Amino acid sequence: MKKLNYPCPCGGKIKWKKDEVMMEGINCGILDIEYCEKCGEEYLPDDSFKIVEEKLKEKGLWGTKREKVSFWKSGNSVTLRVPTKIAKELNLKPKEEGHIYKEGDRKFVVEL
Ligand SMILES: [Zn+2]
Incomplete structure (x- = not known):
């Protein structure tokens, strides 16, 4: 494996270690990690x-931050409340429109 030797943005020196x-x-197991001696920031090399x-x-967790949601019955349709944290992160506004589609049997995606 190629070991790069570049400084951390803080100016500290990057070292290598193997850690969980x-x-x-x-x-994810014991992997090679680059870490900064000065600020303690850890970086994951490509491998x-x-x-x-x-x-x-x-585990189906790639790129997702999971929040628990509940479904509510509303007439014949089902209402889903978007958790505050996600609504804030996405800057969701009431009456804004998006698109929803099914992805697989147990998943749907909402696009803004
Ligand atoms: Zn640093």
């Missing part, structure tokens, strides 16, 4: 990043 990587609560990506995809 936890992402989204998933143990480790790919392993983490695979692990999260396996």
Whole structure:
């Protein structure tokens, strides 16, 4: 594996170590990590990043931050409340329109 030697944005020196990587609560195993001696920031090199990506995809967690939602009956349709945190992050406004579509049997996606 190619080991890059570049400084951290804080000016500190990047070192390498092997450590257990936890992402989204998933143990991705012992991977190579770059870390900064000065500020403690950790970076995932490409090879480790790919392993983490695979692990999260396996669990269906890749690129998702999960929030629990409840469905409410409203006439013949079902209402879904978007959690405040997600609404804020997406800057959702009432009466704004989006599109919804099914993706697989147990998933739907809303696009703004
Ligand atoms: Zn640093």
